[in-house]
Amino acid sequence: MGFPGAVAEREHADYAVVGAPLDVSTTFQPGARFGPEQIRRFAASYDDYDRRTDQQFSELGVHDAGDVRAWDDAPEYLEFLGGSLADLVRDDVTPLLLGGEHTVTAAGVRATDPDVLVVLDAHLDLREAYDGNPWSHAAVTRRALDGDPEDEPLATIDGIADRAVILGARTGSEAEWERAERDDVTVVPPEDVSEWTPDLAEESVYLSVDIDAADPSVAPGTGTMEPFGLSAREIRDVVRQVAPNAVGFDAVEVNDRDDGQAAALAGKLLKEFVFAHADPDH
Amino acid sequence: MGFPGAVAEREHADYAVVGAPLDVSTTFQPGARFGPEQIRRFAASYDDYDRRTDQQFSELGVHDAGDVRAWDDAPEYLEFLGGSLADLVRDDVTPLLLGGEHTVTAAGVRATDPDVLVVLDAHLDLREAYDGNPWSHAAVTRRALDGDPEDEPLATIDGIADRAVILGARTGSEAEWERAERDDVTVVPPEDVSEWTPDLAEESVYLSVDIDAADPSVAPGTGTMEPFGLSAREIRDVVRQVAPNAVGFDAVEVNDRDDGQAAALAGKLLKEFVFAHADPDH
Amino acid sequence: MGFPGAVAEREHADYAVVGAPLDVSTTFQPGARFGPEQIRRFAASYDDYDRRTDQQFSELGVHDAGDVRAWDDAPEYLEFLGGSLADLVRDDVTPLLLGGEHTVTAAGVRATDPDVLVVLDAHLDLREAYDGNPWSHAAVTRRALDGDPEDEPLATIDGIADRAVILGARTGSEAEWERAERDDVTVVPPEDVSEWTPDLAEESVYLSVDIDAADPSVAPGTGTMEPFGLSAREIRDVVRQVAPNAVGFDAVEVNDRDDGQAAALAGKLLKEFVFAHADPDH
Amino acid sequence: MGFPGAVAEREHADYAVVGAPLDVSTTFQPGARFGPEQIRRFAASYDDYDRRTDQQFSELGVHDAGDVRAWDDAPEYLEFLGGSLADLVRDDVTPLLLGGEHTVTAAGVRATDPDVLVVLDAHLDLREAYDGNPWSHAAVTRRALDGDPEDEPLATIDGIADRAVILGARTGSEAEWERAERDDVTVVPPEDVSEWTPDLAEESVYLSVDIDAADPSVAPGTGTMEPFGLSAREIRDVVRQVAPNAVGFDAVEVNDRDDGQAAALAGKLLKEFVFAHADPDH
Amino acid sequence: MGFPGAVAEREHADYAVVGAPLDVSTTFQPGARFGPEQIRRFAASYDDYDRRTDQQFSELGVHDAGDVRAWDDAPEYLEFLGGSLADLVRDDVTPLLLGGEHTVTAAGVRATDPDVLVVLDAHLDLREAYDGNPWSHAAVTRRALDGDPEDEPLATIDGIADRAVILGARTGSEAEWERAERDDVTVVPPEDVSEWTPDLAEESVYLSVDIDAADPSVAPGTGTMEPFGLSAREIRDVVRQVAPNAVGFDAVEVNDRDDGQAAALAGKLLKEFVFAHADPDH
Amino acid sequence: MGFPGAVAEREHADYAVVGAPLDVSTTFQPGARFGPEQIRRFAASYDDYDRRTDQQFSELGVHDAGDVRAWDDAPEYLEFLGGSLADLVRDDVTPLLLGGEHTVTAAGVRATDPDVLVVLDAHLDLREAYDGNPWSHAAVTRRALDGDPEDEPLATIDGIADRAVILGARTGSEAEWERAERDDVTVVPPEDVSEWTPDLAEESVYLSVDIDAADPSVAPGTGTMEPFGLSAREIRDVVRQVAPNAVGFDAVEVNDRDDGQAAALAGKLLKEFVFAHADPDH
Numbered sequence A, B, C, D, E, F: 001m002g003f004p005g006a007v008a009e010r011e012h013a014d015y016a017v018v019g020a021p022l023d024v025s026t027t028f029q030p031g032a033r034f035g036p037e038q039i040r041r042f043a044a045s046y047d048d049y050d051r052r053t054d055q056q057f058s059e060l061g062v063h064d065a066g067d068v069r070a071w072d073d074a075p076e077y078l079e080f081l082g083g084s085l086a087d088l089v090r091d092d093v094t095p096l097l098l099g100g101e102h103t104v105t106a107a108g109v110r111a112t113d114p115d116v117l118v119v120l121d122a123h124l125d126l127r128e129a130y131d132g133n134p135w136s137h138a139a140v141t142r143r144a145l146d147g148d149p150e151d152e153p154l155a156t157i158d159g160i161a162d163r164a165v166i167l168g169a170r171t172g173s174e175a176e177w178e179r180a181e182r183d184d185v186t187v188v189p190p191e192d193v194s195e196w197t198p199d200l201a202e203e204s205v206y207l208s209v210d211i212d213a214a215d216p217s218v219a220p221g222t223g224t225m226e227p228f229g230l231s232a233r234e235i236r237d238v239v240r241q242v243a244p245n246a247v248g249f250d251a252v253e254v255n256d257r258d259d260g261q262a263a264a265l266a267g268k269l270l271k272e273f274v275f276a277h278a279d280p281d282h
């Protein structure tokens, strides 16, 4: 069951939905492996037509490439997934990744090599490693900035972001907050997101939505709920603003442990991304 | 199990709760058939007394007429249900309909023949037909405005609204948005609802609450969640403002697929409607 | 499984988490007995470090004393629980009570004998009795103000609050609203909570969070959802402001009937309380 | 929503369904208060006609008397409930009680004063008291045999069984097993139930089905699952055999914490009871 | 996401999985529309290899043709679906239909025109019509035997079964039981299914598994649970015995309202069918 | 919350409950990490007293050692866990391991070095590796027989079983079935388990219960349901028979995705194991 409206063939596609059901390092509530399936399912009832941009989703060249089946060796999987995404990028297809745990963003960044990583997340994800694992979801923004760990580098793809903007972040370890004070990181607390506007100029952006950026009332079906988060509209407005500069997008950390709220939001945001990216003047 | 506090006998009633568990055209998540039961159940813990209007619900003449059992022929059912509601209206009893899918609003409008249909809904519901079905929930506001389809008219009751105000609408097909531009339709997007005030003068109103007008965080238990919706308080304030002019009320599209949030809200709104209707000067 | 980060031994503790799984008078949805367990479980993914106050939770002297197993004689249980809490207070340990139904607050108030009871609650809880039961959750704030019922006094502990501030209250019986008009009660409706600031001077406070103060979208897993409630941030801000004056804290009425939202919020509020209490200058 | 097919008026009834949603002493998983509602709901899809006895349920004079609303003082409630049931018995109406916790059987036995209590139960329920409570569900069979506790007798009704047969029992305290060895108790372990035949002669019987007699696979929605229990058919066959001698029936300990299995079984057993009782020669 | 192991291309296929998510006439618990998706999902963990027949499922030429999207006009849908299945049959591909409500079997029978319909079902499904609807799931076996209703015939396909064997049936209306006594119907009650052996000689069979044939403990996720049903092994043994003669297969009435048990069983039975059909000598 | 009745101190213990919430290689439905918590929770309602052996569980010297917190490097974790278990064994304490995924059995076998591994399992678990992972749950019985993989050996503990008896197995890859034909493996299919009696003489046994050995109706809350499994009583009888020879026990693959059935069974089997082990003459 492909993403609704993703009716383009691969060879004519401008966008490609790719499921990445990795679910090995989830710290608390597992189930991110069912994210791609849930997101596709709960997008079933959305209208094809978008009033704001006066576009039909099904006419925007979105292809659903299915899932890249995951196994439990994260670095190996990231390499493989990153390779698939790089193939898309080479053909000028913008990847729309559906996680899976946040770790999969590493593959997206590798493949798109953006100037900036804009990430919506309750967490800084700036750890050097978590429980000794440098490829944990809790270290993914660090990986995107600082690259491979010494002892477990990926082999073939090596895109990296020059800086990161983390929107909605409200928690992290002391060490993460220290890393966040370096020049290449901007943290926008949840209370300030509604007033944030991007200052991107010509920079290319990879946009990653960790669904736990949202308040748990908005997206309870995620691995680690963190109270005091963003409203759905706040996230949407960030997506609309950033999309025109974006070279890649993902929505991650959705699981099947709520009544569909997290998945419904993630699928909607994917559509908002495509509408705004396809019509940047709106 | 009647609606809590609905203790009036039919012959002394000013209001009548009527369950209408129709659930045939639901596009995505079914279960609207359990709406009336869920709403009654989750209203069990509400206080009888309303501080704002200084009234006891149980003293306001609300009768619970039970459910009008549904079957799978929607037009037939609407005729039958509309007849029951017309009987109430004839006796000056204000109907309080609990859906079931939104389609049942057609019966409410037929029976009350209002000047205006005020509808809270994420969707325009202005389709000519959906999957060939003119009696789909997705066409109900169109039916209320434009009347019966040529080939499948209802036989005996024919009330209709002169105009419709759709509050909280955020999605529709291109054709629906075009129909919405005609003079007899006003669309208030979710962002503007909190500032909306009714301009109803002497007009009579039928007030329909499709629970999906609310944000999915507020009412996840509904057939087609649509993000970026209304808060519970925004809906409540519309109900309070419109109730004094109302000749009928419904709350629809509640199902049993959440933890009671949608039903709890719908039952509360019914009570707010009655309190405001019974004491219009407040 | 102790509360995450509550690693202090009893003899070196400044705070003690105490589970109080009483669940006998819950009017509607039972399950408050699983509150302590749920809250501990959903606190598992929170960072130890708090950026705002620059403190580690695990360094603040929090001990987890486990649960005081409940049985179905509420007054007997309250005496026993109150005794346990009084032991803590005697040793200058601030009790952090996890309910269980709201009734357990009576034990907290007995043990800490505060000047003021600040309670976040959708309900006034000012009944003389509920269904003839003076020790119902719906009468707990009344008990805290007016003391024991004539025929069923507790024997050994008798702390009481001189006044009560009820934040977020939006419903009650007519008699409760009348009682609320007396000088010793302040009611702050949900719409005004964000602007409320405590006027506590030197007064000692017992802070009780009935999770149903939150909007049902925020905390669906509670015994009696009441729409139109507080946001998580509004509750958090009250906790932060009141904590410096507090001699005791509880979070009650969390059950296991949602997807963890209510428990996640309650656990987070407990941590916010400790951070703010330990660093009152922040 | 009455029990499906229970269409007789009270004055022409031979049977009366009575809901008794008591839920105070449930030791583990609460929710028995929702038993009557769940059982009526899940009986909705059963055929009216019974092939075995060639009878229509709706023609057998079953009245649904609704629920006797419960509060949290069990002995008071039992008196009140017992009085209601005694009224039925006086009019030659056989009570069909839907629990609620097992405690409500005490009211059924009081009202019908049977020679024998036949009870299907995983537990002996022969405690003198549980946590000091002689009116706990875990003491109900003891109460039915040995009558009121000294300090908390019921006032007005006092039927009692001369002996008890406990089918499917597989657990109890040591003291319960000792009480079970007295002459007035027969215990049939689960493994022997399929071969058991009643030896009742002229004795009148009150038949109580604690749904936890069934294996947890058959009825997970109950307060205290106990593995290694009965199949649905084994329970059905007991019901069919005992019904002809019965003066009362109940199905108890059903809650709302499964997907309807426990409720579906309880409703079916009620129907089997009526069919067999109405046509004892089959 | 195709059925696991269904890796054959359409043009080389011997079997084709076809989802038929019709869900309009479900009397009680809706959700059969999610059956195909649930069944594919819960088949994910099954081994490809079958020890009994020493075959790999993925080598048996099974193609997954996806779903034939449903709408709410059942006769129209049946025609369309039947046409799709007839195309398969014409190419010697055995259809493996996944419901959806039982009504879809009508399309399977039309397309395959079998001598015998062997159906596992709790219900006779022999009604002339249900609530006036001759295309209700409760009338599907009647349709398969007696053909179209006078006023609503299907237009283009008209296969029919000469006789029906209904295994596990335990309920029906009086009229259905009478129809069942005619020569062309054999009813095998649940208690006798384990001893039943087919007497099919050269007859071709369409095998339909209504998952409610199973006991509710085995398959709670179905529209109308009926206690006292078959074990999973009893159903499996029927499937194995009948498959060699079969020209078509379906598994229907699975919904998403349990924890996957019904779907897991249905997917396994599909595999058992294919293994037994492909290796009839086992 | 310790295992109910596990009240012995470590230094006086004969048995120790150890939670091992590893959950990384689960192929399908994750959540085994919540197994230890669920099992302890659902054991809360079991009687302390066992009639069959006339023993109180709380008098049998069972200590609850809590959980050995897991991380996502399975071999590292197994070493650490194995070390903890070896400490117990050295002190003549019989380990009672609660999984977590089946992989943790490897640690139990290492620590106890049994002659025979008796395992109840739907699956053979005899793979050389799964998705390249030799420490997958699907390879655990192979590890117990054939020891460490060449490239990823555990360092410090190296117990191994001389042979394995796999009861209830009904599926595996072709290679697994071939491995199962070697002399050191006995496979007892589900249909034959009820007649199986151990032939253990003086051999020491490690007994592992993969809860998926049970039929999905009995234990739906497990990672990979496999239909046609064992009844709860069949599993219980194996446990009783094997316990007297056992040097270790585990119950694994329980998750939180059902209504407690799997956990309730696992907790009961642990108690049955202890009762039978402590009183081998029964």
Ligand SMILES: [Mn+2]
Pocket: A102, A121, A123, A125, A137, A210
């Ligand atoms: Mn993240």
Ligand SMILES: [Mn+2]
Pocket: A121, A122, A123, A210, A212, A213, A253
């Ligand atoms: Mn995050």
Ligand SMILES: [Mn+2]
Pocket: B102, B121, B123, B125, B137, B210
């Ligand atoms: Mn609508």
Ligand SMILES: [Mn+2]
Pocket: B121, B122, B123, B210, B212, B213, B253
């Ligand atoms: Mn809508």
Ligand SMILES: [Mn+2]
Pocket: C102, C121, C123, C125, C137, C210
């Ligand atoms: Mn309260």
Ligand SMILES: [Mn+2]
Pocket: C121, C122, C123, C210, C212, C213, C253
């Ligand atoms: Mn409250």
Ligand SMILES: [Mn+2]
Pocket: D102, D121, D123, D125, D137, D210
């Ligand atoms: Mn009982």
Ligand SMILES: [Mn+2]
Pocket: D121, D122, D123, D210, D212, D213, D253
């Ligand atoms: Mn029992």
Ligand SMILES: [Mn+2]
Pocket: E102, E121, E123, E125, E137, E210
């Ligand atoms: Mn059927």
Ligand SMILES: [Mn+2]
Pocket: E121, E122, E123, E210, E212, E213, E253
């Ligand atoms: Mn059926």
Ligand SMILES: [Mn+2]
Pocket: F102, F121, F123, F125, F137, F210
């Ligand atoms: Mn295993």
Ligand SMILES: [Mn+2]
Pocket: F121, F122, F123, F210, F212, F213, F253
């Ligand atoms: Mn297994």
